[in-house]
Amino acid sequence: MSLFRRRTLLVLLSALPLAACNFQPVYGPGGSGDIIRDQIRVAEPNSRLEFELVSRLEDRLGAGSSYALNYSVSVATRNLAIDETAVINRVNLVGNLNFNVTEVGTGRNVQTATVSTFTSYATTESPVATESARRDAEDRLAVALADQMVTRLIAGAQSW
16 A cells, blocks of 8 residues: 555544544534524623623623623732832733623523633833733733633533
8 A cells, every 4th residue: 555545544534533523613503602692691890801801702702681691800910020129020910700601581500610811011110101001911811811701601502
């Protein structure tokens, strides 16, 4: 058997288990991403960070009324880099997002999870620049948390 035929046979044999495992694209017709699109109502934001989070969630999920998504966000600040004069040069923001999804008609809890991530920003001698960097880091943190939440929601949506 020639080398080309062996490779072709190996490729075909390696694809066989994938065809038998009910593989379905997330964003394809009937996939998890399609199932939850425009089905979830996200709780109102109470802070700037939550506003960015909800904005990203609504961009990714749309808005609906079949399910209610409640969440709580906590952010911890950690000083990463301190120079020889005790001035902080780098700050880490660690975000934790707890959320649960309930079915509106029955109040049944369909999914509960926690996601977490971090981001950081540099401080400068200028308070305005430092504040701008902090806000930008908070925006990045909100987007990262929202994206992780959407991934969890899509992964669990088939069992709702």
